Structures are given as C-alpha cells and as structure tokens.
Amino acid sequence: MPIKYKVIQRVQPGVSGGGDKKYYATNTISGEKTLVDLTKEIEKISTVSGADIRAVLYALVDVMQSSLADGNAVRLGELGSLRVSISSEGKATEKEVTAASIRGAKVIFTPGKDLKKMLDTLEFQKE
Numbered sequence: 611m612p613i614k615y616k617v618i619q620r621v622q623p624g625v626s627g628g629g630d631k632k633y634y635a636t637n638t639i640s641g642e643k644t645l646v647d648l649t650k651e652i653e654k655i656s657t658v659s660g661a662d663i664r665a666v667l668y669a670l671v672d673v674m675q676s677s678l679a680d681g682n683a684v685r686l687g688e689l690g691s692l693r694v695s696i697s698s699e700g701k702a703t704e705k706e707v708t709a710a711s712i713r714g715a716k717v718i719f720t721p722g723k724d725l726k727k728m729l730d731t732l733e734f735q736k737e
Contacts, residue, residue, distance in 0.1 A: 614637070615638060616736070619632070638737060648667070649667065693720075694717060698711045
C-alpha cells in the first residue's frame, strides 16, 4: 500500500524573511498501530500468547527508558538503535557550560539495515 501525501505551500527553509514560497510534498498518516494492535498481529503469526507478548513489550519499554536515562544507547538488532541527544546554549568559555546550559533532550532513533532498505522500496500516492 502506498504512502499518501499532500501538497502544501511553505516559505523556503533556512531563508531569512521566508524567501520565495514553494510547494512541497508532505506525507499524511493513514492510521496508527498501538502496542495492543501490534501484540494482536504478532500473536497471529507466532505461537506466543498475547499476554506473554505484552509482558515482553511493556518490559522492553521500561528497560529502554531506564537504559536511556542512564546515558546508554539501546541497540535493538535489526530494528535499529535509540540514544539520547541534548541541546544547549552556547557559552563563551568551557567553564561557563554547566547542566543549567542544557535546554532539552530528545530520543534519536536510527533505523537498522532492513528498515533502511524498506525506505528504498516505498511507493507514494498523491491524495
């Protein structure tokens, strides 16, 4: 099934004052899969019970959170990896940079080889 997209008008990214307005494709989300939905699908294609799948998936989320909070990267084999990235204010000297300089943190996901390959095979359809 192709990924659907729509066309929107935006100012040029990175141009002071906006620059010329241009049209860009942007993907639309056609739905979502929750952990419960994924559990049901995995249950259909395996011999593992839904309760066991849910237990493992919820435990995985808990362990990933604590591992990331400890500063570890989490490598999930063929799926990919996650790591925490921080952004901070720039300071004139190294000594001025403290924990108070950190503005925020986010989780970065890097897909594994199979997910990257999947991206090369996507089809797109205009809405």
